[in-house]
Amino acid sequence: MNTKFIVLLPGIIFSFVFLLLNILYTNTVIRENSPIFAAFIAIIVAIFTFQKKEIFNKRIEVFIEGSSQLIVIHMCYIIFLSTIFTTILECTGSMASIVNICLHIIPTSFILPGMFLGSLIFAFTLGTSLGVIAAFMAISLNLSHHVGLNPSLVAATIVCGSIVGENLSILSDANIISRKITGSSMIQKFLLDIKIILPALLGTIILLTYKNNLITTNMHFENLSALSWLDFIKSIPYIVAFYLGLIGLDIIIVMVSGIILALTIGICLHDFTMLTAINLLFDGFYNTKDMVNLFILVVLLSGLTAMIKHNQGFEYLIIKIKNRVTNKFHARIAIFLVITMINITIAINTLSILIAGPIATQISNDSNLDSSEAASLLNISSCVSQGLLPYTPQLLLAASMAQVSAISLLPYLYYQYFLAISLFVFIAWKKKSAQ
């Protein structure tokens, strides 16, 4: 077994190059492209970390296999479709209508918590944070523009909301995988999740409401137009998408139905011609450069992960950590560390859980830890790091849609900090009660 440190190198190089580029070049052009460049370098390095006897074509095959996983392609389609959906909504003026309706319905003192809860519910029903961020960011930005909120704060709020939702959702890939691998029951894991998440959730809502009140005093309304019937008609695609998500359809179906409806409404109301509608199906995606960027990045990163995994790079981590596990308390810390470190290197939580899952199961078995607790720890720890790393798809997506740097979101990710605290308190409290 190859347990050399060098195998982990590509993952470290990726995060290192990314951060370096962000420090060296502070202009916007490089900001978008730095993750892909970093991934490119890391992949080249990764090719040389294979064992010597493996031929080059085989090494590439490992890379391709990693990129062509179902989860990855599914994620790519979500990026593709949700971008088209939001672009069409913007073209038909649906976006403005929805924002208008939201401003009428939601009291201004509750806009931030409202965004948080809205994205939470949507992510909970859909089980994917990426799609929710893509769908909600556009509206939230419009809203925040109307009331003069800080775009970084808004982006961070949406990211937090969608990550809580994904964490709790029984449909999310991360959740399903963590349950399957550890073999735990759904209810027990859910209850445990709630125990850890609820304090963080309440804390975030209170803080957001407080923040909101601070800002409300100097909020200004730019000629808010009265609601018309047209506004309601135009917001139908969004409402339908929300409803379809609630009844548990796949997000791809949700998005496609939304696109069809939005196009139909757009053509009926003469917002655009048939030809524009045809072109929107590709141009809607292409014209949002960040999305194309993200699309490629997700594919590259998953390939990179597969190479690190193939070379048993994570074995190195595991052996280092596993040797020190003696009791339940250590086991909990160990699971947290393993998943966090793997996620730091590969930045996609579902894939991290896939890799860390078997190890977590092993650790929990060795130390008699409850399987649902292991699953819960896996899932929640992955969410903490997923929301805090500036190069995860979620943060990059939100940041690029808000046209701010991903690093500028960091101070506003309240939920992630609360969750981390609540997780530590949970672990510490368990230790105390055990004694």
Add this chain to the structure above:
Amino acid sequence: MKPNFLALLPCVVFLIIFGLLNIIYGSDCISRENFPIFAAFVALIVSIFTFKKGIPFNERIEVFIEGSSQLMLVHTCYIFFLTTIFTAILAETSCLGSMTNLILHVVSINFILPTIFLMTSLFSYAVSMSIGTIALFMPIIIKISACTGLNLPMITATVVCGSIFGENLSTLANSMTTIQNNNIDNVKNIFFNIKIIFPAFASTIIILIYQNSLITIPTYLDLLPAISPSDIIKALPYLFIFYLALTGLDFIIIMVLGIMMTLIIGLYFNHITDLTAINIIFDGFYHSKTMVNVFILILLLSGLSTIIIHNGGVEYLIEKLKHKIAHTNYNKFTLFCLATFVNTLIAIIISGQFVKKTYLTHDLIPEEASCFVDIKPCVLQGMLPYIPQLILASSMANISFMSLLPHLYYQYLLIICLIITILWTTTNNNQSCKLQHSNGKK
């Protein structure tokens, strides 16, 4: 997989919409590059409803995703991504100009068409991928055409022909190894294939030479800049990847090495700054919209074809044709028609492989028939106007793909050769059958 006509509906929808859009928006001022994606999108929506009734929607989507996440497909997508970056960097560092200059100096203008044909077929043979070859050679070809005033559609079609011929040959080489396990006399099989391909190949070369001689050589060719040492250095990446391709490395590795080398040369000659070098890794791909388009199109189409196969659409075709032509002597014609149909309907890169699989399981195959499987897809792959190869080539050259059709000599000649062979072997078989019968009676 039960035979089911309904399963084929998405294909029909795709074809109709694609054709219709091209007719309705026929004027030149409208860009037509988004039409295939729109048609695929509509066909996909239709295909979701062609599943059997009991299957939940989420599972239907899963079939689609599974189809889009095949190894070979993602591999192709990567090659798009990397070749585009590579050529973008070449253009940025003016390596493209140097290479064009070098080619025009080395190759006599009287043989430029056959040379391009041979060059692309050699490369495509080495990497066994026509679409990658097209992506790689088109930029240079466009430049050459601009310098020499050669007919752009013709030269583009030559690249398409060459790369498809090369892929054709390398599929043969591959099948040589796989067939060994199938108890088929592989030497005979290869010879049979060569018998079909070679006349087509030879006559293509002759036609190209003839076409070449018709072209009047523009006088300003004499004004070509002389070759400087830096030209040769700048042409190195191209020569380098050519060499690597011949060593049998994976296309992806070749491209990555090519990209790195070109970046270093560009940085050395100060054609690009380090900032540009960082950005071009993504921007190089993003700036050629065609590539992003084809990238998505391939993903969508393969998902679509998987749905069709899953629902038994292809089985239906096979059943239909099998019943219609029961006579054994027409087996080859059946194969021919089948391959044509399947390929017309599912005109994407994976069809070749799929066709191969279907025939091997349907024991219609006499020894030689495997070659139809190899050759047929290649013929059509080069002739249907909506297949990735032609879309790619024509949109890179910024011409309509219809204008390429008259110049696809190799494909036409191959078809003629194929039909002649079928007729010839069928009559031969008839005679041998009769002989066997009479022998049996004795």
